[in-house]
Amino acid sequence: MKRSFDDDLGYGFMHENRMDRGGPPPIGDMMDMMGNYPNPSSQTRLQIVASPGLSNAYLARLANLVPGLEYCDLNEQTGMAYVRYTSPQCAAYARDKLDGFEYPIGSRLMVRYPEEGTEARGYGSKRYVCLQVEW
Known part of the structure; x- marks a missing residue:
């Protein structure tokens, strides 16, 4: 059997027929796993420092790999995002990964919890609301 990118995500080995293993785990299962992930902070917001010129759409897609993304707000000129x-x-989990x-x-992306009092509304040029899609 061949190793696949899915192995790093815990999805198993690549088979000739993807239907044999059912594809990636359902979003609900991922959210259940996230419920037990340790977090010393109660914050749900993160600040990301990215390369200036990176588009909000690309950063939103990357951040959406972690279940539960609600929004991504990037200032494309400075590379600062919330x-x-x-x-x-x-x-x-998103911060760690x-x-x-x-x-x-x-x-390299630099991801951290934002300082208190930092407000993201209207910060970037565009705001993307991300919805989880079940496979």
């Missing part, structure tokens, strides 16, 4: 997740556990990720290649 994202919000449905729960503190989803935010903590996206911090240091190179996107685009050669540009």
Whole structure:
């Protein structure tokens, strides 16, 4: 059997017929897993420092890989973004998985909890509301 990208996500091995394994786990199962993820903070918002010029649409797609994304607000000129997740556990998981990720290649994302009093509304040029789609 061949190893696939899915192995890193815990989905198993690649089969000749994807239907044999049912594809990725349902969003509900992922959200259940997120419910137990440790988070010392109760914040659901994250601040992301990305490469200037990165589009809000691309960053939103990347942030949406973690279940529970509610919105992504990026200032494309400065590369400063704010994202919000449905729960503190989803935010903590996103922070742990996206911090240091190179996107685009050669540009590391810096993901942290924002300072108190920092407001994201109207911060960036566009605002994307992300909805989870069940497979």
